[in-house]
Amino acid sequence: xxxxxxxxxxxxxxxxxxxxxxxxxxxxxxxxxxxxxxxxxxxxxxxxxxxxxxxxxxxxxxxxxxxxxxxxxxxxxxxxxxxxxxxxxxxxxxxxxxxxxxxxxxxxxxxxxxxxxxxxxxxxxxxxxxxxxxxxxxxxxxxxxxxxxxxxxxxxxxxxxxxxxxxxxxxxxxxxxxxxxxxxxxxxxxxxxxxxxxxxxxxxxxxxxxxxxxxxxxxxxxxxxxxxxxxxxxxxxxxxxxxxxxxxxxxxxxxxxxxxxxxxxxxxxxxxxxxxxxxxx
Ligand SMILES: C[S@@+](CC[C@H](N)C(=O)[O-])C[C@H]1O[C@@H](n2cnc3c(N)ncnc32)[C@H](O)[C@@H]1O
Numbered sequence: 001x002x003x004x005x006x007x008x009x010x011x012x013x014x015x016x017x018x019x020x021x022x023x024x025x026x027x028x029x030x031x032x033x034x035x036x037x038x039x040x041x042x043x044x045x046x047x048x049x050x051x052x053x054x055x056x057x058x059x060x061x062x063x064x065x066x067x068x069x070x071x072x073x074x075x076x077x078x079x080x081x082x083x084x085x086x087x088x089x090x091x092x093x094x095x096x097x098x099x100x101x102x103x104x105x106x107x108x109x110x111x112x113x114x115x116x117x118x119x120x121x122x123x124x125x126x127x128x129x130x131x132x133x134x135x136x137x138x139x140x141x142x143x144x145x146x147x148x149x150x151x152x153x154x155x156x157x158x159x160x161x162x163x164x165x166x167x168x169x170x171x172x173x174x175x176x177x178x179x180x181x182x183x184x185x186x187x188x189x190x191x192x193x194x195x196x197x198x199x200x201x202x203x204x205x206x207x208x209x210x211x212x213x214x215x216x217x218x219x220x221x222x223x224x225x226x227x228x229x230x231x232x233x234x235x236x237x238x239x240x241x242x243x244x245x246x247x248x249x250x251x252x253x254x255x256x257x258x259x260x261x262x263x264x265x266x267x268x269x270x271x272x273x274x275x276x277x278x279x280x281x
Contacts, residue, residue: 008028009112009159010159010160012155018030018154019146019147026145027120028146028147033118033148035049044173047173050238051171051239051240052119055119056122058236059122060122062129063227063231064228065127065128066130066224066227067134068225071134074134074135076268076273077104078104086104087193088105088107088162089160090114090161090162091162092163093113093116093163093164093166094150094163094164094165094178095117095150096164096168097168098123098131099115099123099138099139100135101164101166103137103139107141114144114146115145116146116148116150117146118147118148123145150165150181153182153184155185157184158188160185160190161186163185163186165182165193165195166194166196167195169245169250170197170241170242170243170244171241171243172243175243176257179253179259187280188280189279190279191279192254192259192277192280193275194276195273195275196274197271197273198247198249200272201246207269207270208269210270210271250276254276260281262277262278263276
């Protein structure tokens with residue numbers, strides 16, 4: 001019987017043999033991959049590994065996903081997709097984690113939602129109960145999880161209609177390379193969607209709601225938030241992001257990767273989270 005990976009319509013023929021699919025699962029696991037070789041910088045790869053381990057520890061702790069927090073984020077995205085319309089077509093979700101954005105994907109026929117993430121081993125475990133409950137509809141939609149870095153996509157040129165990178169570009173060792181690969185696998189006329197929190201520009205006044213008093217009031221408003229904040233301080237203290245961007249840096253990265261007409265929709269002002277959508281020529 002032929003390897004089902006080879007039947008996958010998106011893999012480049014030369015890349016397919018590097019993956020194995022445990023029978024009966026949607027997981028495509030990579031035999032090996034070396035980020036240091038990929039980005040040509042073993043030091044950067046070492047930093048990435050440390051931050052990724054920190055992030056994976058965080059995802060194992062269900063207290064980080066209390067209902068108040070999960071609902072807040074879900075409502076933010078829900079409002080956005082209610083205005084924008086659903087994700088359509090063949091979607092690649094780079095750094096997609098559990099693939100929660102399937103919640104806002106409406107396939108027609110044989111279209112695919114592919115989550116490409118180096119944390120696949122971790123995400124093969126079920127999401128915490130709150131996420132399972134809130135994202136039940138999306139999690140029931142079909143998906144393929146492919147293990148790998150955004151810096152090296154094993155897919156054919158132009159095979160996706162939309163590439164989503166949600167809260168993940170700042171976790172990637174080489175965001176420029178990730179965007180170049182994204183452009184390659186998007187079809188002409190396809191869409192890049194980056195969802196990203198960002199820092200204030202140099203000299204920009206402090207955002208309202210980020211002072212100590214407001215932060216304390218938010219945390220004390222709900223015991224689950226307080227518990228989460230305490231755990232975050234004690235157990236998950238390290239910084240999981242390898243990069244920090246300002247809004248202008250993000251917009252420039254997208255333009256320099258060859259995308260056009262970058263439109264920003266603000267999702268949340270206090271922490272600074274926006275959706276940036278741009279076209280692939
Ligand atoms: C904060 S999580 C976001 C998960 C998901 N996009 C969401 O919003 O629910 C960041 C994700 O980026 C992934 N990641 C880290 N480095 C990456 C890389 N080089 N390429 C692709 N994904 C990466 C992590 O494994 C993790 O799943």
